[in-house]
Structures are given as C-alpha cells and as structure tokens.
Amino acid sequence: MALEQLKAASADAEPHLPLALGAALEVQSQTLAARGQRAQATAVLQNALRSYGNTSIRARLQKNLNLLSFEGKAAPALSHRPVPGSKPPVLAQLKGSPGCFFSGALVCGLQSRSPIITQLRSEFAPKGLTVVGPTRLYGYTAQVENAGAQR
Numbered sequence: 001m002a003l004e005q006l007k008a009a010s011a012d013a014e015p016h017l018p019l020a021l022g023a024a025l026e027v028q029s030q031t032l033a034a035r036g037q038r039a040q041a042t043a044v045l046q047n048a049l050r051s052y053g054n055t056s057i058r059a060r061l062q063k064n065l066n067l068l069s070f071e072g073k074a075a076p077a078l079s080h081r082p083v084p085g086s087k088p089p090v091l092a093q094l095k096g097s098p099g100c101f102f103s104g105a106l107v108c109g110l111q112s113r114s115p116i117i118t119q120l121r122s123e124f125a126p127k128g129l130t131v132v133g134p135t136r137l138y139g140y141t142a143q144v145e146n147a148g149a150q151r
Contacts, residue, residue: 011055022057026064033068042068073103088132100131105128 002021005014011018032041045065052061052070070076075091121131 003019009056018056021052022060025057025061029068030065038068051062089130098129100129102131102133 002017002024005017009017011021013023025044029041029044032044042065045061047063047067048088049058049061052058055097077091100117102117117131117133120129125131
C-alpha cells in the first residue's frame with residue numbers, strides 16, 4: 001500500500017506514509033535476516049537507502065542496516081559530541097567486559113525503562129557491568145516544543 005501511495009506522492013508528503021514505508025522495509029529486512037538471508041536483507045535496505053535516503057526514513061533504514069552489518073563485529077566508536085551526563089567510555093577499553101547498551105529518547109518510552117536500567121546498573125556494576133545510553137542533546141521539551149542543541 002505504501003508503494004502504491006508513493007506513485008502519487010513523495011515519501012514525506014504526509015506523516016503516515018513514511019512510518020508505513022519505514023516499517024514495511026524494516027520488517028521485510030528483519031524477516032529475511034531471520035530466515036538466514038542476510039545478504040538479501042542487506043540488499044533490501046541498501047536499495048531503500050538509494051531510493052529514500054533523502055527522506056525522513058533515512059535514519060531508520062541506516063539503523064537497520066547497521067544492525068545487520070555490525071552483528072558479530074566490534075562496536076563502532078561513540079561520538080564524543082557534547083553529551084548530557086558523563087562522557088561515554090571508549091568502547092575498545094570495554095572489550096571482554098559485559099556491557100548494556102541502550103538508546104532511545106524520552107518520547108520513545110525511555111523514562112519507563114529507566115528504573116530497570118538503574119536496577120541493572122546498581123546490581124551488576126560492582127560485578128563489572130558497564131551501562132551506556134548514548135543520546136542527543138536535543139529533541140522535544142516537556143511542552144512538546146522542538147528544542148535545538150543549545151536548549
């Protein structure tokens with residue numbers, strides 16, 4: 001249905017079309033990967049990035065491509081742009097140690113996971129667990145206003 005809609009409108013012409021298209025491509029690639037067809041799953045996402053890389057679903061496509069491409073490999077370095085809280089560790093220093101990595105935003109329900117993450121950290125950090133939660137400095141305020149990096 002999303003592909004049919006794209007014949008008449010651009011991917012970002014209305015708010016629901018990019019969500020449907022991104023979800024369809026994500027599920028298609030995850031299904032292929034679960035069936036052991038990783039090369040085909042990667043190809044789906046690479047083709048989608050070529051077609052829709054200049055739309056709002058670019059980050060979603062890239063995230064899913066990263067999930068397929070990085071599995072079994074060393075994690076890429078985290079950006080050290082200004083971050084809230086403490087500076088993230090250099091991941092190479094954590095090699096061989098247990099780690100809990102999570103990402104998300106407050107609008108994604110991160111607040112509801114916070115008690116669980118805090119409990120994991122309290123219980124297992126003394127045993128060597130490192131908890132890392134990369135995020136951005138900007139997003140939305142409590143008043144649902146778009147907030148820039150300075151705010």
